[in-house]
Amino acid sequence: MEFRLIDRIRERTAQGREDVRLGIGDDAAVVAPPVGQEIAIAVDTMVEGVHFPVGTAAADIGWKSLAVNLSDLAAMGASPAWALLALTLPPQPAESLKQFIDGYAEGFAQLAQPHRLALIGGDTTRGALTISVAVHGFVPPGKALTRAGARAGDVVLVTGTLGDAAGGLQLLQRGARVDEGDGRAAYLIERLHRPTPRLAAGLALRERASACIDVSDGLLADLGHICEESGLGAEVDAELLPRSPMLMASFDELAVRDFALAGGDDYELCFTVPSAMVVDVQTDLARLGCGATRIGRMVEGAGVRVRDAQGQWLETTRHGWDHFA
């Protein structure tokens, strides 16, 4: 079984990369690493019912399982090259297995092809639906972006808009129809299922961003990682958070703020730059299509604090974010 399933995916993701000396089909793949580059390597696993809702289309799973990994490369400022796929699938009739695989391969390939990413290895096993993808990308020596380099005074920015994926998930959980709300639901659900890894932005941030991370667990959690690794705190202005018109038209103001602060799965980049560089970076990222919005500043201290439009600090509660009592 193993080879035929992986072969169906390979056929759709063939890239003819010269650095792949031996692809899928032997005990291991063999690649020739480029001279004078380092290799960034990331792995992420998605489990049905945990990382995507039961019933998600196979093509969406294929896209997203690769996207979350490419997003890790984007956050490092690396350009993608090779991927491995470990696919665990529940026992099922051959026809439905084939359908899943074809759909999965289609979604995976739609994202892989424009980035010239080659699938070089894979393994399929039987069990609960679990997908683990590993990706390899190139970065010049010492130039990888990390979470650790932010300095006090650096400006915090994010690409794109925040909270869309959390809004899309909420709509799905409520049983919303995709064609509801003049395309707003479709937009938000697409943002959940088909996140866009900000690879070009990541490359543009090399030698400019002092720290960078992708927003997978929510802005507060992920900016929190930059704080920890950089030994600093961060102050964020809630009113500056970039929010899509589709999100704002679909939920009330507090829900939107919660999604933007704490919702996961957006796969935007959150990064810090010295203030003198902000305008240049914003100009370049606008040209790349995703834009970059300044949302706050790194400060001495620890942890992320959020200020509302009136300048009052918010704190988390069980139900979201509130003013201090």
Next chain:
Amino acid sequence: MEFRLIDRIRERTAQGREDVRLGIGDDAAVVAPPVGQEIAIAVDTMVEGVHFPVGTAAADIGWKSLAVNLSDLAAMGASPAWALLALTLPPQPAESLKQFIDGYAEGFAQLAQPHRLALIGGDTTRGALTISVAVHGFVPPGKALTRAGARAGDVVLVTGTLGDAAGGLQLLQRGARVDEGDGRAAYLIERLHRPTPRLAAGLALRERASACIDVSDGLLADLGHICEESGLGAEVDAELLPRSPMLMASFDELAVRDFALAGGDDYELCFTVPSAMVVDVQTDLARLGCGATRIGRMVEGAGVRVRDAQGQWLETTRHGWDHFA
């Protein structure tokens, strides 16, 4: 959760490799590939109840999940460097989670350390117990062993002994006690849970073996892959198959033959060499401790045929191997 679990494993598998520029804890690891080497990359997934029995000790799972991958590198003639780990664990109390992780890390590290393998990336998720490991190893350009280079007339050899793991599994399924049979059961079950990847043998076979594969699915299936990829057939003499005294003392002759021909999980190397080179190769592999036994020959044609001691061809039946009618 994610970082702390992976951290517990990292602590036990720290290697201080200079080529690891950035290890676990950022969006991706960063490594510096060696100049003038190609990289062999393999991934294998193990699912509880499919690849190891429910109730297998965590340390054995840790060892085996790495061993099956290192065995793929051995079959390519590559020397190991870096590993990624994607661990999906069922929801459970913190204490039992910690125990599993510590056991897993211990078994993983016991095998990783002597090979200077560094764990550079990982991801933990909740779900059915599923472990996916990817490994990276170095091999000089063009020197990787593949399944495709065998020539008619080449001699087929295997390292170590065959069928032990299948015997061990049979004993476990029968509810055998490990201390039964003067240590025979312990030996066979150890062969199942703690296979030895034949890495030194793989290096010794570079530029000598014309084709190589590791025996994970059983000799017939795996030698079958060499046949397919090399466009040849193979003839094997059943009486030449290397069998351990512990296996022979535990099962009747026909069961032992079936285990040796069709049992999986031994992780020995099956390889082909020109006949003029056989004695040299056997001498070197004897020095490395695993030895190598000649079991047959590559021939024009397709598929693997097996001959018994009387020179009669066997064929498969539902119950194992029989004489032609």
